Amino acid sequence: MRPLTDEVTAQIEAPPEQVWALVSDVTRIGEFSPETVAGRWTGGSTGPEVGATFAGKVVRNGVGPTYWARCRVTRSEPSRRFEFAVGTTSRTVNTWGYRLQPFGTGTQVTEYYRLEPTWPVRLYWALLGRLRSRTNRRGMATTLERMRQVLEER
Numbered sequence: 001m002r003p004l005t006d007e008v009t010a011q012i013e014a015p016p017e018q019v020w021a022l023v024s025d026v027t028r029i030g031e032f033s034p035e036t037v038a039g040r041w042t043g044g045s046t047g048p049e050v051g052a053t054f055a056g057k058v059v060r061n062g063v064g065p066t067y068w069a070r071c072r073v074t075r076s077e078p079s080r081r082f083e084f085a086v087g088t089t090s091r092t093v094n095t096w097g098y099r100l101q102p103f104g105t106g107t108q109v110t111e112y113y114r115l116e117p118t119w120p121v122r123l124y125w126a127l128l129g130r131l132r133s134r135t136n137r138r139g140m141a142t143t144l145e146r147m148r149q150v151l152e153e154r
Helices: 016-023 026-031 119-153
Strands: 005-012 036-042 053-059 066-077 081-087 092-103 106-115
Touching (some): 005 119, 016 106, 066 092
Antiparallel strands (some): 005 106, 066 081
């Protein structure tokens, strides 16, 4: 069975604080992600603090089905890390995040995901993990490349 986690790293010629401001602004994710086409803060949340909630509009595999995923910020370390859990308040399905490190005159940014090892997730991953893993990897690479283009144009 494929691992329940993966990551993609890119170099961006922008300082960590600019990269962090972009990756932690969930209202802009639709500009970058091939699957999450919109995002909005929910429950009175207005920014990337631990415990803040938001919803991401997902178009699965870029074609559907379409649904809103509930998310909660689990780590928010300006210029270093932004991470959020996807699921309900009582059950996390997966966690997505970004790790940032200064690198030369720019930033090394790593997007990652980690699936929770529940039996339904393990069964799903055993059946469709190869395809979903490939889709996730391509999506992370696309997201980081689109972010790189925006940040390096400044």
